[in-house]
Amino acid sequence: MDLDFNAEELAFRDQVREFLATALPAEIRDRMHRSDDSHIRDDIQNWQKILHAKGWGAPAWPVEFGGTGWSKTEQYIFETECALADAPAQLAFGVKMVAPVLMRYGSPQQQQYFLPRILAADDWWCQGYSEPGSGSDLASLKMKAERDGDEYVLNGQKVWNTLGQFADWIFCLVRTDSSGKPQRGISFLLIDMKTPGITVRPTRLLDGTFEVNEIWFDNVRVPVSNRIGEENAGWTYAKFLLGHERTNIAGIGASKRELARLKQMAAAQPKAGATMLQDPLFATRIAQVEIELRALEITNMRVIFAEAKKQAPGPEASMLKIRGTEIMQRLSELQMEVLGADALIYRDTSGEIARETSTYLNLRKLSIFGGSNEIQRNIIAQMILGL
Ligand SMILES: Cc1cc2nc3c(=O)[nH]c(=O)nc-3n(C[C@H](O)[C@H](O)[C@H](O)COP(=O)(O)OP(=O)(O)OC[C@H]3O[C@@H](n4cnc5c(N)ncnc54)[C@H](O)[C@@H]3O)c2cc1C
Numbered sequence: 001m002d003l004d005f006n007a008e009e010l011a012f013r014d015q016v017r018e019f020l021a022t023a024l025p026a027e028i029r030d031r032m033h034r035s036d037d038s039h040i041r042d043d044i045q046n047w048q049k050i051l052h053a054k055g056w057g058a059p060a061w062p063v064e065f066g067g068t069g070w071s072k073t074e075q076y077i078f079e080t081e082c083a084l085a086d087a088p089a090q091l092a093f094g095v096k097m098v099a100p101v102l103m104r105y106g107s108p109q110q111q112q113y114f115l116p117r118i119l120a121a122d123d124w125w126c127q128g129y130s131e132p133g134s135g136s137d138l139a140s141l142k143m144k145a146e147r148d149g150d151e152y153v154l155n156g157q158k159v160w161n162t163l164g165q166f167a168d169w170i171f172c173l174v175r176t177d178s179s180g181k182p183q184r185g186i187s188f189l190l191i192d193m194k195t196p197g198i199t200v201r202p203t204r205l206l207d208g209t210f211e212v213n214e215i216w217f218d219n220v221r222v223p224v225s226n227r228i229g230e231e232n233a234g235w236t237y238a239k240f241l242l243g244h245e246r247t248n249i250a251g252i253g254a255s256k257r258e259l260a261r262l263k264q265m266a267a268a269q270p271k272a273g274a275t276m277l278q279d280p281l282f283a284t285r286i287a288q289v290e291i292e293l294r295a296l297e298i299t300n301m302r303v304i305f306a307e308a309k310k311q312a313p314g315p316e317a318s319m320l321k322i323r324g325t326e327i328m329q330r331l332s333e334l335q336m337e338v339l340g341a342d343a344l345i346y347r348d349t350s351g352e353i354a355r356e357t358s359t360y361l362n363l364r365k366l367s368i369f370g371g372s373n374e375i376q377r378n379i380i381a382q383m384i385l386g387l
Helices: 007-023 026-033 040-054 072-084 092-105 108-119 234-245 252-268 280-307 316-344 351-367 373-384
Strands: 125-128 144-148 151-158 169-175 186-192 198-204 210-223
Touching: 007 040, 007 072, 026 040, 072 252, 072 280, 092 108, 092 125, 092 169, 092 234, 144 169, 151 169, 151 186, 169 234, 186 210, 186 234, 252 280, 252 316, 280 316, 316 351, 316 373
Parallel strands: 125 169
Antiparallel strands: 144 151, 151 210, 169 186, 198 210
């Protein structure tokens, strides 16, 4: 198998690079470079609108829904180049998660209303899967949806809703039947966040920021027409979405960017008359992670080629999630080591120190969200190794 890009793919990469150099606003690039999330909603939405105007708003969607029609390799090149150029990541909840579910299982009315709005960044979506006590064991979720004529009445709580403070809509898993197997009584609802009875409470994180929320539902009335597919069949749609949640989670572009930054930082840090980059022990550790990143990139390419004909990513996505998140965390740990005691100063609002330390703290989440790495190992054991 030839894992190098061919001439057309290299030309495509140059086209993407040229577009990023001219179309990505400098102030957005600068904020992303400094991990400054003070304008995160505007930055993500504005960048999505620029991509949409170019016709690149949904790299993975089929052309009939407004997608690019790009191959998997082109999508990979695009994502990698965006990360290397410090472009904001697209809001995955809309473009990459609920949209594929709508295309596969949504009604024509739902598709016609929501998909163009997702493409144009008119709606901000968040994900309402987890509950207190229902994370890895998601099928145990309790939030109730009781039928009352043409509406469901919702009561319960969701947790860990990433960027839910900005959300116009939430896709939620709710319990519509408690009588049989837990998986058989779950439905998938699309809920307008302006509906009376919804309360969003931010959760303060270790680095002082607010990125996740609790969302409370108190007699919230949702039209039955906002349900995806069949009542009590939501588990099927939820699992389909989770596969998409783990696509591109290897984050090769972001790790390459952070590896380059690590080398720059180490080259500027004095150590015993030389620099940290020249220290044989530290240089070996950088080399180790660089080799692992290259190996992951090759594995990612193999998965992309193998997946090209499939509709949804398979259990290989779990493998990429584990290795990708481990490498990202390792890179941020090495950056912290370069900073040494200076890393103790964080959230200084400007400068490298604030960025590296808050990023390090934030990246602890990677091995937990999107299904924890332990759960991914279970999936690999069962689905790939057949244990
Ligand atoms: C920053 C962040 C953002 C998130 N964003 C969202 C979001 O937007 N929407 C949303 O719905 N959810 C979100 N989540 C929730 C996330 O999906 C859950 O945290 C995750 O699925 C783990 O569930 P839990 O936290 O309840 O841990 P638990 O399931 O209680 O697990 C605790 C520990 O036990 C391990 N464990 C549990 N079961 C097993 C098992 N069978 N075998 C081996 N080990 C096991 C886990 O791996 C973990 O280490 C987010 C989480 C975080 C941290």
